Amino acid sequence: MEDCGALLATERYGSGESWHYIAKDGAMESRRDGREDESRGNSFWGLMKSVFLPQGYPESVSGDYLQYQFWDTVQAFSSSLSGTLATQASLRGVGVGNQEATVAAATVTWLLRDGTSMLGRIVFAWLKGNKLDSEAKKWRLFADILNDVAMFMEILAPFFPAWFTLIACTSGLFKAVVGVAGGATRAALTVHQARRDNMADISAKDGSQETLVNLAGLLVSLILIPLVTDNPALTISLFFLFTALHLFANYKAVRSVVMETLNEERLSIALRRFLHDGRVLTPMEANRQEPVFLEFRKTLPIKLGVRLQEVVQSPEELRLALMRKDAPFLLGITNGCVRVCLAAHAHTRDEIRATCQAIWLSHVSSPSRQREGLSQMVHESYKLMDTAFDAFHKGLQAAGWDVTRTLLDWDEWRLEWKPKIR
Template identity: 40%
Template sequence: MSKSIYDINPAGDIICTYTDPDRETLRSTPTSVPPAKAILYAFLPAGYPHSVTIDYLPYQTYDSLQAFASSISSLLANRAVLEGLGVGDSSSSPTGALILKITGDTISRIATILFAHRMGQAIEPECKFYRFLADIFNDSAQFLDLLTPALPYFPKLGVIVAAGVLRSLCGVAANASKASLSAHFALTGNLAELNAKEASQETVVSLLGMLVGSLVVRMVEDKQVVWGLMMVLAAVHLAMNYRAVRCVQMRSLNRQRATIVFREWLEHNAILTPEQVALRESILRQGRGNLASKTGEYTGFCEFGTYGDVMGWSPRGYHRYDLETGGYFMGIWHRAGNFYMRVALKEGAGSPLSAWFDAVHHAYHFDSALKDGLQSHYENEMPLGYVSEDQKRGVFEALAAAGWDLASNQLETRLPIRVRVDGKRGDVKKVAPSEKDPALLLGQEVKHD
């Protein structure tokens, strides 16, 4: 009795069929692949679509479209730069053009180092924001390039330097955020191959962009038309980039996504999936630490910091309240409808997710807590900012089941600092548990001014 044996790829597609599998009579029949499909496979990761996340193809589609628009606009900008440097002008000095170039490159490289040092830690948690911001930097630099032919020497030097700095910021933000996004897309340890295929895609798109751009550059000479065309290309470029990052469904919890998830649980006792949060997530606004009370009457900001940031900051005119738990110190400052919160995690506290949950919970109940006064509210009523550890554990288990990656620390956008506590604090006061739910204050300590 004959039988058939198949070679299959990770997607389950048959790539070769073997009949009569005896060594002497073995016959193989490779599966034919249409030419168009074979060409497409050359630009997609092996095992697609099972080797990447579901949002990979939409992101790459929009990313290719924005790269195409950027390739055309970059040719128009480069032509303006060459004109500004004196190409085609016999009265221009090659030495002067070289000095302009050297000065711009030098300062832009210094800007690269400074930006990477200052913002490098924040790019991965906020990779969608910085991916979009990178193209804002790039388009701004191209518009500055258009100004160079009409400017005298020293203003031209300033514009060239500014454009170079913006391109440097674009390079750091784009490369770092792309690395984070690629790690998100890769599901089977295929990060290197995914990056290689993305480079192939960018090569083809850039070639097409240069071909079309070459025709555009030859046809468009009028300055007003160039400016109008640049505005259209920049609008398309940013719109496609915005759609690209909107497609991404990150599984890690940064401050904005964690706030959205925790607020949904507080309001509706429901757990959102990464896909649902991606639809609500803001790219440029309302993120990165912004919190609000249930009604929105009180709005503020929360961030992680050092013990000195929590205990040593005393802005004038703000009411202050400090509290301490087994895992962190927290400071709350409020005035009128505004508040600030700072959290200093203790050594050995582990993930900051629990502290952020408490911060969101505190802010959610500020409608009553701030009107009563934080000290009297927490002394005379159950501290509504807390839930029991068992409740939080249940929430985190539900988050993991919904597809969230809780092991990745995406909440801290600077170097993680922990507070080492030696001995006992004499000014810490235990708060009496509520008779209704004693578990809510289990292990919690609150300190008053």
């Protein structure tokens, strides 16, 4: 029987390959474990993996990475084809191919469109920038829907020459919103996917994947352009086909994301289930129930981290509020909104509890209940959390939630108050 030698050491490259070091005949030999996949870089698929996937994949990324990237690739390909059709229409609209069109007129139209886009970026980032982290899935999907609307407007614009400039500017404004929302939510999802502080590597490989997809889209577009030129019916038909694929892929992409950090929606889903039957949902279960479309609230809105004067208006109200519970936050219902004022020394656990109370109040504050007295409802919320929150918080940890940080939409106001106000 052949002497295999004495095993000295074993090393692995992530989950990709394994090597054994053997002492034999006074020398050390290295042998690759034959049960593993082909060596990294020694096969076509190994090369593709090293070029387009983050180092250390799959251990270095979240479990939902591959499924999300698959659907993200599909949506990017379909969006590339739709963009080709929209670009052709825009060029035709500014006069490309029209001998009567002037360079000056086309330049003015393009400058107006770019100027509108720049202003749109600034205004949207000012109004909604703080929502893009806490509601990344919703704004990611919204951005792609709005992008399809903008491209459809570009395709229709040449049929309305008198309104072309207005349509082009509106389309540019929509695309500016898409640029801000899409880029910001992509960054938020990258933070979620990174498991080894490798956000830059994941972002770079995502860029490589997108570039490859756009290259494939470019090649297909070279075939499409001669077919759709001067054929509006075919252009619109193909656009709707690509748009349907784009929206479906985007929906599947955001649905595949399983975030372990709590935002208001996921916390609300988990809390309602816990109060119903005492069971804490896992991140997978709660993410499946999380809505991914922007919607009008049917409950009282919640504002977290507000100023003291938005919760209480007199020293007596403040004294009564502090007597209800020795907690690092104050909570009240004013002007049809649940508002929470947070202490400067509050921790993440306190933020989660305060939000839980606000969520409960938001869902039970029907007009009939409000007639019973807002202060009584607030008092009930404190009593409920006194008995239920500790078990709920421990359940969140046991179920796999990351409770060391949150994506709750807190504003920056913080308050310091004396332990007792007489």
